[in-house]
Amino acid sequence: MTESNRIEYKRELNDKLEKEAIAFLNDKGGVIYLGVDDDGRVVGLDNSDDVQLKVKDRxxxxxxxxxxxxxxxEHExxxxxxxxxxxxxxxxxNPYYWKKYGMTEKGAYIRVGSASEPMPQKMIEDLFxxxxxxxxxxxxxxxxxxxxxxxxxxxxxxxxRLTDQFATNLELLTENGEFNYVAYLMADENGMSIQVAKYSGTNRVNLIENNEYGYESLIKATKSVLDKLDLENRTRTKITPKERENTRLWNAIAIREAVINAIVHNDYSREASPKFEIFSDRLEITSVGGLSNGLDEDEFFKGYSIPVNKELMRIYKDLDMVERLGSGMPRILEAYPKECFTxxxxxLRMSFPATEQVTQLIPQDAPPHAPQVIHITPQVEKLLQVISGEMSxxxxxxxxxxxxxxxxxxNYQKPALEGDIIEMTIPDKPNSRLQKYRLTEFGKKLKEEQE
Structure with missing residues (x-):
């Protein structure tokens, strides 16, 4: 592996770190390896933890x-x-620049081939x-x-632990010291909501369910959307002579990455939120704003990262909801082809086909009081495994x-009750302290099939 327009090697942490970082920020991004010679020979670092702290601070x-x-x-x-x-x-x-040198040719750099060169003053002025x-x-x-x-x-x-300076540290303030729109999205109460809709067919004619998550911290709304889609992403179990095969409607890792990407990179300056729609044959995720400025489709699929909302990206990374910059798209493409993107x-719309009809009919010999549609989610499957007799x-x-x-x-009790899989022992007093739950006849049959 040699140096290129996206890779820079440094034998050790030296006074040129900022120069190389600025050049990548002003271009299409890149990677700096510390502990590797210019010729690609690995020499290593004596104290990588200390180096990481110094790099972050600088x-x-x-x-x-x-x-x-x-x-x-990260350490490698x-x-x-x-x-x-x-x-x-x-x-x-842009332009990003070295603070001590200001917005000048000595402070701003651009990547040219495998080198970081001073940015011409005219380019600096144009970018600004x-x-x-x-x-x-x-x-x-x-x-x-x-x-x-x-x-x-x-x-x-x-x-x-967020200190009293958290609003400044997390960039939740404007230049005038007022709360900005990032703060608004992160606040306990706001006017932003995210829709998760479900339709009975392949178009938007027959809406059968519409959920809104929001008017609260965007982090909490994100987790609610992930929980809802995980609930919908039921598991189909097939017993073969050799093993038990479990298949979900959608690849769980890819869907999680797609949800986070849609929320973090959505253009909230238009006061619109991303949308999630479940059809009988697919899941569609639509975010507002299209591709980031300066990014084409080929670069998008290669994992080039231009965060639309760097402040949101920073918070989601702090909370371990984003793993690494540019890692989301490769994870999605491991499960779904480029044709899923429009x-x-x-x-920007992502459309992920389901492995089977999303509306799943019950067995023909199921009891007459069973529902027309059931969703055997991973959570309900686990509940089926543990429930025995009457339990509180x-x-x-x-x-x-x-x-x-x-x-x-x-995620467990409500869908199992609605699916007529379990029932209350005291149905006329649902909040009774003596209330217990047991499998219905339909639930018993499902458990037998599961075992």
């Missing part, structure tokens, strides 16, 4: 505009030696005049009395190893 402190959310830093083992890999995305607020002005980091929030308790809880769950000036909610929850009552009721 990129955060020395480059303007802020490039937080536009880089990843190459030839049994420690190497630090710095991945940089292309920025949307075209710099994105509708970034949600620059748009003032329509509300200023915002609270962020949900966001703090998510950060604490990920091992972080591009236009204002939208707490007993079932304990058997499943679940501590969250709300999660259990929404």
């Amino acid at each position: 990129l955060k402190t020395n480059i303007e505009p802020s490039c937080m959310g536009l880089f990843d830093i 083992a190459m030839d049994d030696k420690d190497v630090v890999k710095v991945t940089l995305a292309s920025g949307t607020e 005049s075209k710099r994105t002005r509708n970034s949600i980091g620059k748009i003032k929030s329509p509300r200023q009395n915002l609270t962020f308790e949900q966001l703090k809880i998510y950060y604490e769950a990920s091992g972080y 591009f236009s000036n204002n939208f 909610r707490g007993e079932i929850q304990k058997k499943l190893g679940l501590s969250d009552k709300k999660n259990y009721i929404r």
